[in-house]
Amino acid sequence: MSDATLLAGFLAAAAKGDRGALERLYRATAPQLFGLAVGIVRRRDLAEEALQETFMAVWRHAARFDPARGTALGWMARILRNECFDLLAARGRETPLDPEFAESLPDLTDGPEALAEGGEDAVRLKRCLDQLEAQPRASLLLAYYQGLTFDQVAARLGAPLGTVKSWIRRSLVRLKGCLEP
């Protein structure tokens, strides 16, 4: 049984009110989700809040997960990233990088190598990301993994705002085309 099938099974059991299944789901996914949250909110306390809210939402809405429409981790990551954006919106944009984490955040902007070891969809997405040019790809991945806005990506890469917008928009269109079955 693959990891993805295992996680989907935990979610199905959690949807029926099985607290043990939710705990197994937590043990299996929390570090990765926490890592994703830290990258976006850049503070340990906010990342923990996002993780808590995510598991509360997962508990309430587990029945909505449809294994035919993506992986359990992907579905949970959608909820988590939304929680992170809500937290950032509620606190303005003051999200200083927690120095404790500065060292531990890997730079994923070259194209996340770990995708190559993921499932079929991950490998396909990596192949499509590899076809993008370096800066447009970096812009897109900064937006995903660090939750940066167009302005912030532009500041980070030292590129004009309009350029960054068109890099990201064109990259999204190219990804869509590349991922078409």
Next chain:
Amino acid sequence: MTERDPESLDRLAAEYVLGTLRGPARRRFERLIAGDADVARRVEDWAQRLDPLAEAAPAIEPPAQTWPAIMRRIGPAPDRARRGLIEFLFGLPTEAVPSLATAGLWYCVSFWRQVGIASAAIAALLFVYLFIAPPSSPTHMALLADAANKPVLVVSLDLHHDRLTLDAARLPTAEAGKSLELWILPPAGSPRSLGVLPGGQLSLPLDMKAAEDLARGALAVSLEPAGGSPTGLPTGPVLYSGPVLPAS
């Protein structure tokens, strides 16, 4: 939202999922998702395209207290839900409620003992709620009170199955030419309509956003022109309101 051509909608859906669509534009787009199946499908498609990126996120061990905190919030097993409600009514709840004007009174045990709890009306409502009405196990409930803090309406929420149920038969009827409209008061942002109250029972499916806001928010009933508020926001006086609380 002025951009309704498919290409713009698809771009907005992609930027919503990626996260570059933020602030008020993100909120507006969420309302569009809730009300437009085509937009919702585009968002779903983009989410599926980008989901695998999550697999490459770095693993960082979360603080040890996170899981126990989640378990505390989830509470005991659901067969204790109704006992939990009784404990809540006679003791202090442990979760924070939104800052409504009624929240202080809501927490005040002596208030309940003095005015609410002994009255025949509330006893009847609770009897219905605890022993007759619930078609499924409620995860949350709200007791809506009028301006004099007299409880008038019990709302049961099953947020595992995204359903809201209530029985408005006991509510005073709105004056001629007016309707009673039910609103979600989210923890942040504007009230959102759940529609005009019928004269009797109501069982309403909730979308994900509504269920999430309700879990942390409150409910209110306002007096509106017949058929409901023309603006999408409450225009008349708020007659009844109350916070949503976990049933266990």
